[in-house]
Amino acid sequence: MATLADSRPAFTRLPHPAPVADEVRAEVLANPGFGSRFTDHMVTIEWSEEAGWHGATVAPYGPIALDPAASVLHYAQEIFEGLKAYRHPDGSMALFRPEANAARFNASAKRLAMPELPEALFIAAIEELVRADAGWFPTVEGGSLYLRPFMIATEAFLGVRPAKAYKFIVIASPAGNYFKSGAPAVSIWVSDYTRAAPGGTGAAKCGGNYAASLVPTAEAFAKGHDQVLFLDATEHRWIEELGGMNLFFAFADGSLLTPPLTGTILPGITRDSLITLAREEGLIVREERYALDQWRSDAASGQLVEAFACGTAAVVTPVGKVAGPDGDFTIGSGGPGQLTGKLKARLTAIQRGEEPDSHGWVHRIG
Ligand code: PLP
Ligand code: COI
Secondary structure: OOOOOOOOOOOEEOOOOOOOOHHHHHHHHHOOOOOOOOOOEEEEEEEEOOOEEEEEEEEEOOOOOOOOOEHHHHHOOEEEOOEEEEEOOOOOEEEEOHHHHHHHHHHHHHHOOOOOOOHHHHHHHHHHHHHHOHHHOOOOOOOEEEEEEEEEEOOEOOOOOOOOEEEEEEEEEEEOOOOOOOOOOEEEEEOOOOOOOOOOOOOOOEHHHHHHOHHHHHHHHHOOOOEEEEEOOOOOOEEEEEOOOEEEEEEOOOEEEEOOOOOOOOOOHHHHHHHHHHHHOOOEEEEOOOEHHHHHHHHHHOOEEEEEEEEOOOEEEEEEEEEEOOEEEEOOOOOOOHHHHHHHHHHHHHHOOOOOOOOOOEEEEO
């Protein structure tokens, strides 16, 4: 039987009979915030052992029916991705490095014992949704259409083993600033909790990692901080990443450091892109371990001049203040640094089609 894996993807298109009214949509697009409003459509593709990937559909956005015994509801067999579509100055629409998201999605699928999705199908599904909801690009400065592809185990079975049925879904949400505060630099809280241990699922983008980060994140918020910082699980000393972002450190000698990909942190696509851009700017970029103590003393001595968080949702966000059980410290002036600003400007100019794409990162949606 021909499946979507080996044929040109064919989507059944069921346009929304009553899309969101133009005036309401315009209001959302002028002030989208992050992740609370969704477009008119969604893409769904099913997987079964017998049929593989099948039934690709673009249909009205809405609730999904699940058997109460569906494995995802009990054993959290779920993975997701996050990427953005941009409206370029010439009116065209483009994705940023969707092939990298497709590859990471499949790495996550492998780790969570889920079926892999052909890269072409992952990208075609996203393109279908963006085309269907092309009227949903935010009108605010820095806005984009955030895409959230995810996969859940749908088989009704309570035994603990990989499910035999899955749904892949893509939804879209107009996005502005991730951080509500709109502050020029964020404040982070060093958590006593650990996010991921060696051999665990830290490098996979699975919902369970985020569920485990909610208590530490709530703790950070309650103390007035914007994000939580996790240290390594073994020595509780080495900086890993934030709840939803990777970290970079800039030194007075002109070098940049980011924690290495040892399997416990998410291999960020923004992280990878910034490493390339920083090297092009002539910076030495080291992927090395960095201890919290060292960060504190380097910040005090002036060796460490800037720090920033990066990710699809957060883009590039300066870190101004660090707080933890052992006290607080400030990075540089506590505000945005020059290098952070320069790297952010270069990255966003490429993403937004304002600078030529010499890396093959921009994927036009035809
Ligand atoms: N680390 C975590 C835990 C994340 O959730 C994210 C966001 O996706 C990142 C890092 C950054 O990854 P990317 O740059 O691919 O969005
Ligand atoms: C992203 O940046 O896409 C993320 O997934 C981070 C967070 C919103 C979970």
